Amino acid sequence: MVKVLQYGVGSIGSKAVKALVSKPWIEIVGAVDSDEAKKGRDLGMVAGLDRRLDVEVYGSLAEALKHVKADIVLHTTSSWLDLVEPQILEIVENGLSVVSTCEELAYPWRRSPEAAKRIDEAARKNGVVVLGTGVNPGFVLDTMILTLTSVCISIDRIEAWRVVDASKRRLPLQKKIGSGMSVEEFRSAVQRGRMGHVGLRESLDMVADCLGWNFDYVRESLEPVVASKPIETEFFKIKPGQVIGISQSIGGFVGGFEKIKLNLQMYLNAENPRDAVKIEGVPSLEFEVKNGIPGDEATVAIIVNMIPRVLSAEPGLKTMKDLKLPFAWLKAF
Incomplete structure (x- = not known):
């Protein structure tokens, strides 16, 4: 059973939660969102499932990790690397791998080489994997x-x-x-x-x-x-x-x-x-x-389907070209 922490419970994050609960090999252990209206509430209700999951939404990663243990983080907060980098580094420094929908993280080596190097070095040091992906970038046009x-x-x-x-x-x-x-x-x-x-x-x-x-x-x-x-x-x-x-x-x-x-x-x-x-x-x-290809559904699908690939990869900042062939993960892990 893979223990997943959902970081960001906006539109995409909420759809990710719905996908995660459909996978018998995944257990959602907690969620993080900075929105005061979501803090302390049950994730199932926040994500629009109309049922409780008995999983709490915390206001910060630090607070969440005081209460739960996770194997990997699904990160769905922002498109821009300058805003996301501190969040990614905090996740990594707590020994957690992460799959993020941040578009600029999908292949940062040319445009943001310094940020890419910082994230890669931190991931290697902490023995975890970082992947940015989605429907586009991450699939359709690459x-x-x-x-x-x-x-x-x-x-x-x-x-x-x-x-x-x-x-x-x-x-x-x-x-x-x-x-x-x-x-x-x-x-x-x-x-x-x-x-x-x-x-x-x-x-x-x-x-x-x-x-x-x-x-x-x-x-x-x-x-x-x-x-x-x-x-x-x-x-x-x-x-x-x-x-x-x-x-x-x-x-x-x-x-x-x-x-x-x-x-x-x-x-x-x-x-x-x-x-x-x-x-x-x-x-x-x-x-x-x-x-x-439907954008939101495909983005959610690919970030969930890449969890086994990320957990099986060598530490570091990875892109879709670095990992094994992606496919719909319909079996146990």
Whole structure:
């Protein structure tokens, strides 16, 4: 029986709890959340299970570890590594492995090498494993692409697309893509560095490192998608001219040639949602998941399914490319 501590009981954390209780090889021993309204309450009620789990939500990791012992932490708090690093280091220094949904932790070695080194050294020192993963980054625009390349002898170019209908997603994500903003507000938020999908650069870096590609330069773009007609979701009423999401891309160039391009379109009422990959090489491949891989459900699934892989790995900061082949863990562990 694997003893799991859930760190963060927001939207994704709550869905993780529902998945964890469905696994007979997992025991949830406690939870951590800084929200005063959740402290001291039963995790089952906080996570929306409508039943008690007899598991308490604590206000801090230190407090939780005074009362429970765990084997691993599922961490679901923030997308940005600068905010998450202190939390990850505290977990590691208490001798616990961790699987986190922090997008910038999915492959931090190129963009945040100093933070990656600190986390890696701490994990090795304490004999534990740290993994950042999710549906994207963690799967669609990196691990899935790399898996497809395994049947190629040579590769000239890769392009991939993730098109997501954000109207069906949770409120934090709809906010993160700028829903309801004016174009001016959107561009201002981009300048502050807190707008758009987090993790596209991490996906590009992981694919490039695996294939041995070094780029002369990388080109990124982030533009608003603007409503041409009124749109209403559970959370927003959008007028024409307001922002309904993002069109984001990143490309790596060698000698003026774009070797790889990753495209992400995430907006309300998106047309033709899908995940697709096109590889030009020997052989050339085209692959598509119609309607796309569901974001929240897939993120929860992959962080739970990676628990056995993390607990069986050598200590250190790991990425999806470092661990054994991922799959749905439907058996005992």
